[in-house]
Amino acid sequence: MNVQKTDQQQAARRIAEQTYDRLQKKRLLIIIGIAVACFISFCFDIVTGPSSLSIQQVLAALFHSSSTDNATDVIVWKVRMPYALMALLTGTALSVAGAEMQTILNNPLASPFTLGVSAAATFGAALAIVLGITLPGVSANWIVSLNAFLFAFGSVLLLQAFARWKNAGVGSLVLFGIALVFTFNALVALIHYIATPEALQQVVFWSMGSLARANWDKIRLLAIVIAVVVPFTMASSWKMTALRLGEERAAGLGIQVNRFRFMSLLRISLLAATSVAFVGTIGFIGLVGPHIARMLVGEDHRYWFPASLVTGALVMSLASIASKLLVAGTLLPVGIVTALIGVPVFVYLILRKDR
Amino acid sequence: MKENHEVYIKQLTAGYPGKPGIIRQLTTRSLQPGTITALAGPNAAGKSTLLKSIAGLIPARGEIMIGQQNILHFPMLKKAKLISYMPQYLPFDISLSVVESLVASLKASPLDQISAKLPEVEKRAFDLLEEMDIMHLATEAVNRLSGGQRQLVSLAQAIIRVPEILLLDEPTSALDLQHQVTVMRWIKNYARRGKIILIVLHDINMALRWADEAILLHNGRVYLHDKPGAVFTKEALKEVYHVNADIEATASGHLQVIVKD
Ligand SMILES: Nc1ncnc2c1ncn2[C@@H]1O[C@H](COP(=O)(O)OP(=O)(O)OP(=O)(O)O)[C@@H](O)[C@H]1O
Ligand SMILES: [Mg+2]
Numbered sequence: 001m002n003v004q005k006t007d008q009q010q011a012a013r014r015i016a017e018q019t020y021d022r023l024q025k026k027r028l029l030i031i032i033g034i035a036v037a038c039f040i041s042f043c044f045d046i047v048t049g050p051s052s053l054s055i056q057q058v059l060a061a062l063f064h065s066s067s068t069d070n071a072t073d074v075i076v077w078k079v080r081m082p083y084a085l086m087a088l089l090t091g092t093a094l095s096v097a098g099a100e101m102q103t104i105l106n107n108p109l110a111s112p113f114t115l116g117v118s119a120a121a122t123f124g125a126a127l128a129i130v131l132g133i134t135l136p137g138v139s140a141n142w143i144v145s146l147n148a149f150l151f152a153f154g155s156v157l158l159l160q161a162f163a164r165w166k167n168a169g170v171g172s173l174v175l176f177g178i179a180l181v182f183t184f185n186a187l188v189a190l191i192h193y194i195a196t197p198e199a200l201q202q203v204v205f206w207s208m209g210s211l212a213r214a215n216w217d218k219i220r221l222l223a224i225v226i227a228v229v230v231p232f233t234m235a236s237s238w239k240m241t242a243l244r245l246g247e248e249r250a251a252g253l254g255i256q257v258n259r260f261r262f263m264s265l266l267r268i269s270l271l272a273a274t275s276v277a278f279v280g281t282i283g284f285i286g287l288v289g290p291h292i293a294r295m296l297v298g299e300d301h302r303y304w305f306p307a308s309l310v311t312g313a314l315v316m317s318l319a320s321i322a323s324k325l326l327v328a329g330t331l332l333p334v335g336i337v338t339a340l341i342g343v344p345v346f347v348y349l350i351l352r353k354d355r
Numbered sequence: 356m357k358e359n360h361e362v363y364i365k366q367l368t369a370g371y372p373g374k375p376g377i378i379r380q381l382t383t384r385s386l387q388p389g390t391i392t393a394l395a396g397p398n399a400a401g402k403s404t405l406l407k408s409i410a411g412l413i414p415a416r417g418e419i420m421i422g423q424q425n426i427l428h429f430p431m432l433k434k435a436k437l438i439s440y441m442p443q444y445l446p447f448d449i450s451l452s453v454v455e456s457l458v459a460s461l462k463a464s465p466l467d468q469i470s471a472k473l474p475e476v477e478k479r480a481f482d483l484l485e486e487m488d489i490m491h492l493a494t495e496a497v498n499r500l501s502g503g504q505r506q507l508v509s510l511a512q513a514i515i516r517v518p519e520i521l522l523l524d525e526p527t528s529a530l531d532l533q534h535q536v537t538v539m540r541w542i543k544n545y546a547r548r549g550k551i552i553l554i555v556l557h558d559i560n561m562a563l564r565w566a567d568e569a570i571l572l573h574n575g576r577v578y579l580h581d582k583p584g585a586v587f588t589k590e591a592l593k594e595v596y597h598v599n600a601d602i603e604a605t606a607s608g609h610l611q612v613i614v615k616d
Contacts, residue, residue: 009485009490012490012491013481013484013485013490016454016481016484016490016491016493016494017481017493019493019494020452020454020477020493020494023452023494106446108448238459238462238463239463241451241455241456241459241463242459242460242463242464244446244449244451245445245446245449245451245456245459245460245512246442246444246445246446248407248410248412248440248442249440249442249460249512250463251411251412251431252410252412252435252438252439252440253435253460253463253464253465253466253516254431254432254434254435254436254464254465254466255463255464255465256431294450298450298451298452298455298496299449299450299451300451300452300455300459
């Protein structure tokens with residue numbers, strides 16, 4: 001408060017500014033590092049698989065596809081590439097959705113999976129499959145995804161209403177989310193019961209997350225959704241950070257909190273529902289990704305969002321590799337692997353919360 | 356909006372869903388630019404509620420006049436341009452460094468006035484830390500601060516926007532003696548720049564020492580609004596707080612509350 005700056009003060013300021021700069025650079029480097037790890041993991045994902053192709057064969061199929069025999073081509077381009085890409089994209093979508101959700105619901109345990117959004121999307125998809133809803137000129141694939149989206153969005157609205165209703169705390173919101181999970185799972189089970197064998201096969205797929213139905217159309221669509229939604233997520237970074245300082249403070253800055261929340265919920269539903277619609281229920285990525293990212297770069301959302309994105313993609317890609325290696329010669333549904341990683345993290349988070 | 360206008364509140368009623376009328380038909384004298392007004396009163400008297408309703412954070416009826424204009428129903432954005440409110444509590448589980456929290460407090464606002472370029476905003480954040488003498492906290496994570504440090508940071512978040520009207524909800528309740536003095540001195544200087552300051556203080560001696568005016572709130576109404584010496588009288592303390600106390604002048608001429616058993 002002295003007008004005259006002392007040497008000591010100037011030195012303190014210089015040190016603080018340097019530390020701050022270094023912190024910013026460190027965060028950027030961490031994000032870049034994880035992105036590089038994603039790429040490496042992606043490459044590794046492509047060269048591993050039950051059909052034992054050599055790395056040379058894979059590379060040949062990738063870069064001179066005419067020079068290799070047809071079977072290798074098919075495996076690399078129709079199976080491994082789509083799986084590996086889909087892993088990165090769903091990891092991205094679920095993790096960003098989880099990060100947004102944790103901030104707007106002010107709850108580190110929030111994620112599309114733990115709060116029932118994935119279950120709702122699964123139910124929506126199952127309903128569309130079983131009822132065989134059709135619209136003229138719209139492919140069945142799209143209708144299933146659309147219905148998954150509608151149910152995901154509905155469940156997110158329900159969560160928000162609950163969170164606002166008498167200011168539900170961290171614990172009760174998670175309990176409400178678990179209630180949603182059980183409810184939608186029960187409804188899906190009901191659908192299992194009444195579905196025709198063909199529909200049942202499809203429905204079961206949704207309930208067990210797997211990359212096995214990845215194809216280029218789905219990859220393109222999910223990539224488009226991510227490319228459209230994530231820039232808006234990034235643009236909301238400052239406001240999201242301000243929201244972490246408390247709703248009153250954010251509102252005091254002139255942010256229209258309700259509208260802002262609603263737009264975020266829309267993004268969450270789009271990201272979560274599209275990925276669930278294509279790969280089924282893959283749990284915990286939306287929880288683990290943001291959590292690791294928070295430990296690495298903190299909660300300045302300018303860094304936290306991109307960090308969550310790359311972390312989610314990396315974890316998912318590693319899970320995809322693990323799903324091929326855990327049981328030799330078999331491809332486990334990746335949802336099983338993410339659950340094995342995710343459950344301990346979830347329990348750890350709950351224990352830490354209770355302290 | 357013209358600056359340096361007096362503010363006064365007329366017939367203000369505010370509350371919460373299911374709990375209307377926490378503040379009832381509240382009317383104040385004018386709050387003058389350049390002055391500190393202390394807001395005191397028992398727990399649950401409605402002090403925080405009053406500040407929140409002025410800041411536009413909870414619905415209210417009545418008039419909050421700035422000059423000739425009733426700002427009560429101004430859009431939030433227009434209010435945010437004038438008013439900054441420091442909440443009584445800061446959420447404490449955020450892994451954000453102090454500088455980042457300050458930068459976000461500026462950059463998050465949709466107001467043109469303060470959506471400055473990032474380096475400029477960062478400079479302002481460091482300037483403020485220097486001014487408040489908390490440079491050593493700059494890169495600490497907010498969730499690792501002590502209660503008092505957190506309060507200082509929360510205050511910094513509120514004042515970095517240089518508001519015309521500053522509403523502070525118990526900014527000194529967790530501070531040690533030295534920081535109480537630094538903060539109050541800073542607030543006094545800030546007021547002298549023509550700003551209006553309404554500050555909730557539980558410590559009546561601090562109100563007597565620092566405030567130009569005082570409002571004693573009782574059951575959602577203004578019990579007294581006058582010079583601090585005229586508000587915190589033996590009778591008022593007895594009536595509002597049910598405490599037997601004397602008000603005595605110290606050797607240096609300041610008034611002080613002495614509680615009797
Ligand atoms: N969010 C809320 N919802 C419902 N009622 C509330 C809410 N906040 C405060 N109240 C009620 O309003 C009344 C006044 O509370 P307020 O927080 O304004 O008191 P205060 O004068 O600031 O008290 P303190 O000195 O303890 O901070 C209390 O009876 C309280 O129960
Ligand atoms: Mg209060």
